[in-house]
Amino acid sequence: MLTIVLVTGISMTSKAELIRLLVKEDLASCTGVAPMTCMQVKYKNSKSWELFYGGINGFKYQPGYRYVILVDRTKKKNVPADASAYDYKLKKNLKKQKMKGNTGNSAWDFxxxxxxxxxxxxxxxxxxxxxxxxxxxxxxxxxxxxxxxxxxxxxxxxxxxxxxxxxxxxxxxxxxxxxxxxxxxxxxxxxxxxxxxxxxxxxxxxxxxxxxxxxxxxxx
CATH class of the missing domain: 2.40.128.270 (Lipocalin)
Structure with missing residues (x-):
């Protein structure tokens, strides 16, 4: 008797989650593998600005502008201890606003x-x-x-x-x-x-x- 076993493949990629981010107009000093600068963001439930250590594929950041963006956030598998747990990809740029009165935060000041x-x-x-x-x-x-x-x-x-x-x-x-x-x-x-x-x-x-x-x- 011949038995046929069907094996269902398991996807190694998590389903992307669509999230909204507010991105601040200036960068902040932070430390990853080495001293660097990071974007500052607010999530839906953020009360204060949080450091954003990774990058966002497709998003071109310019100091001096505040952004509202939609991004696809996908959880990684087998992430090293010093790496981000997520991949981010720009879905839509909802708003880009030039911020006035931030003389130290323009692209040239950076x-x-x-x-x-x-x-x-x-x-x-x-x-x-x-x-x-x-x-x-x-x-x-x-x-x-x-x-x-x-x-x-x-x-x-x-x-x-x-x-x-x-x-x-x-x-x-x-x-x-x-x-x-x-x-x-x-x-x-x-x-x-x-x-x-x-x-x-x-x-x-x-x-x-x-x-x-x-x-x-x-x-x-």
């Missing part, structure tokens, strides 16, 4: 508080890049490392563009790899105005609609 390390140039990922820059708001100056040498100069900024001016640097000799990175970086920096934006924890510089330089936030 840029000024951090060191920015190069992570992508002309579409190429820069692994362990030595290139970084720091802005001085009071003097309208910028300084950093161009890979081999240090550089410094001025900058002019409008609401959504930035131009670097009169850049100068040291003249140390380097290996061919660093020289190549430095030459490409300085050529871009001296090439005229960039359009810029801040998304999550990256500073992005564009020429037209093309992203040419992407920097990641790093501790000062």
């Amino acid at each position: 840029v000024l508080k951090h060191k920015w390390k190069l992570i992508q140039m002309n579409g190429t990922t820069q692994k362990e890049s030595p290139v970084y820059m720091v802005f001085d708001k009071d003097k309208n100056r910028v300084h950093g490392s161009s890979a081999c040498n240090t550089f410094m100069g001025g900058f002019e900024k409008t609401a959504n563009s930035i131009t670097f001016k009169q850049l100068a640097g040291t003249l140390m000799a380097c290996d061919a790899a660093r020289n190549k990175i430095e030459g490409e970086f300085l050529q871009l920096m001296n090439g005229g105005a960039f359009r810029y934006d801040v998304a999550d924890q990256t500073l992005n510089l564009y020429r037209g609609n093309r992203l040419v330089l992407m920097f990641g936030m790093a501790p000062l």
Whole structure:
């Protein structure tokens, strides 16, 4: 006698739960695997702002704006102790409101508080890049490392563009790899105005609609 046994597959993915989040207009210092900044959110029953350690797929956060969003929240399986228990995916952006009177919370004020390390140039990922820059708001100056040498100069900024001016640097000799990175970086920096934006924890510089330089936030 032949017995046929049917085995029903068990889904390893939990059903997504639709939740509403209020996202605050400024980030807050927090500690995950290392010191970082986190979004601040309120859930349906929140009485005060809570730190949000993970990311939300599809959501582009800009400091200075308060958001009301709908997200799909899915519980993960076999989550490590130091990781978020959920995956979040943007379902709908219900409201994006520019907050007035928060002079320390604009996108540019956020840029000024951090060191920015190069992570992508002309579409190429820069692994362990030595290139970084720091802005001085009071003097309208910028300084950093161009890979081999240090550089410094001025900058002019409008609401959504930035131009670097009169850049100068040291003249140390380097290996061919660093020289190549430095030459490409300085050529871009001296090439005229960039359009810029801040998304999550990256500073992005564009020429037209093309992203040419992407920097990641790093501790000062």
